[in-house]
């Protein structure tokens with residue numbers, strides 16, 4: 001982690017959508033900072049608001065039904081209130097994003113090469129088409145696409161999902177962004193390619209000192225590359241800490257559940273804990289107090305009030321969580337058998 | 351591409367054969383006006399005279415012989431109208447420049463105008479401009495050609511003398527040609543603009559929500575670039591295919607009403623007259639022309655398709 005001014009400062013970001021059924025609070029007061037060269041992982045179940053939060057940083061959730069509040073400052077620009085014109089200058093250049101669904105994220109009617117060249121040239125007209133093509137070949141080779149030169153002429157439908165994702169990553173890297181947001185970048189990929197992509201992210205951060213926001217379900221990927229981790233639940237951050245703090249001293253029962261349900265090769269499957277029981281709440285009607293309360297085996301009276309996101313462990317001032325339990329209690333409650341998990345979830349024989 | 355052309359040609363021949371057969375059976379054999387020999391002979395003819403004519407024209411031969419003879423005449427240009435006695439091919443040839451001028455001009459106008467109107471309605475969806483355009487489209491779709499034509503001729507032509515009242519001037523005099531076609535082009539285009547712009551509007555509204563459009567915005571493209579390069583380009587396929595078929599119909603004599611209202615003596619006008627006079631030979635020839643145009647433009651549209659969307663393969 002490098003010291004100095006943070007790259008991006010997000011302060012109490014809120015995003016809600018007016019729908020026919022009511023107000024969907026997709027992001028409910030998220031704050032964090034990220035420094036140059038840092039990898040911040042964001043984990044959480046489906047629908048917890050990860051993608052909405054990330055897209056809001058690029059101004060991509062704006063619309064007649066969206067209400068966006070809070071601040072997100074990148075250098076001198078405040079992204080929430082920035083004009084569309086300012087955002088256009090920032091998108092793809094200072095902040096680049098790799099979207100979640102590689103199958104549909106490329107335009108089916110244009111060749112891959114043209115789409116990468118478009119990204120390179122939109123922010124720098126002085127680059128000729130030939131130069132841009134040459135750079136596109138380099139980028140494709142960097143993300144591990146064989147015969148890059150020839151592949152420039154292919155259309156997206158001639159690529160597999162994994163290949164398309166790599167094209168998206170190549171495109172995102174093409175203007176050397178200061179901040180890269182990667183939304184589930186490795187989900188569609190097999191393990192070797194996944195390793196290759198993660199390596200590429202590492203290189204990016206080392207060479208250009210870019211900050212990376214990595215959204216993922218995969219805690220193994222988090223363990224592999226992240227410096228810090230944010231755990232999101234129903235639009236809120238429920239825990240925020242360094243990689244070690246999160247994995248070795250997790251404070252929030254939801255995090256325990258996530259950690260308990262990872263498949264681990266070093267462990268007998270018979271003691272593997274099941275996924276967290278129950279479903280995340282509807283963002284239209286979130287439970288009163290702690291959002292996790294209906295699924296939490298340790299809930300007590302106080303949980304009807306919303307716990308603040310604050311440092312609760314005296315030995316770790318940067319380690320924040322939203323749970324009313326005492327630290328000592330937590331350290332006891334999270335041990336299930338010989339591992340960390342959510343207590344009342346019975347070990348299953350699979 | 352070569353394989354595509356060969357296959358397409360085979361399909362074309364097959365389709366023309368099928369269409370000609372059906373039309374022949376409908377028009378010549380199950381003739382609405384009764385026995386063609388009787389019609390040719392006139393009301394006062396004796397049965398013997400009718401029989402003579404029947405033998406002369408081959409109406410006594412088996413149907414398939416009649417079919418092949420009729421087709422032979424159509425294709426070698428020796429088909430004559432039973433009613434007027436004119437050569438059908440030269441009649442059609444005489445009408446074709448008029449019809450082509452009308453069809454191609456109107457085709458370009460309605461295609462381009464629909465793109466502008468449809469795009470505007472889509473980007474202003476739900477707002478005032480969109481509502482106005484919706485109402486205008488509805489009016490355009492439900493406006494009868496003869497009514498619109500009559501209004502234009504009466505007010506713009508007769509009262510205000512802004513446009514010529516009717517008739518066609520050959521292209522050799524370009525200014526007059528254009529002058530005489532403005533009102534017919536407009537009249538013919540209105541319906542199509544109404545339909546096409548609605549279709550384009552809804553296609554665009556679907557495309558806007560596609561993931562690749564979000565990618566385009568995330569690249570830092572301007573709203574105009576996103577709209578033109580990524581949304582509009584991907585929304586053209588449905589109206590291009592419609593355009594091919596409609597244009598084929600109009601060239602093949604489908605603009606019957608417009609041609610009649612403006613006294614443009616084109617293929618559509620010829621078709622209108624043949625219907626009135628039970629001139630089945632001419633009508634059959636025109637139907638063949640329409641079918642030919644539809645099949646040909648269908649193939650051209652397919653090539654355009656493959657160009658607009660590389661996922662579509664020519665086969």
Ligand SMILES: Nc1ncnc2c1ncn2[C@@H]1O[C@H](COP(=O)(O)OP(=O)(O)OP(=O)(O)O)[C@@H](O)[C@H]1O
Pocket residue numbers: 017019024026044045046047048049050051052053100283
């Ligand atoms: N434009 C919108 N209008 C209404 N609701 C929306 C809109 N965009 C997102 N949502 C809702 O916001 C919630 C959060 O969605 P989001 O995509 O951020 O989840 P996520 O954490 O990325 O989940 P996943 O892991 O499945 O990607 C979802 O319930 C979604 O339905």
Ligand code: SF4
Pocket residue numbers: 252253254290291292293294296297298299300303307322323324325
């Ligand atoms: S605040 Fe209460 S309900 Fe929420 S996680 Fe902690 S114990 Fe469970």
Ligand SMILES: [Mg+2]
Pocket residue numbers: 050051052100183
């Ligand atoms: Mg998501």
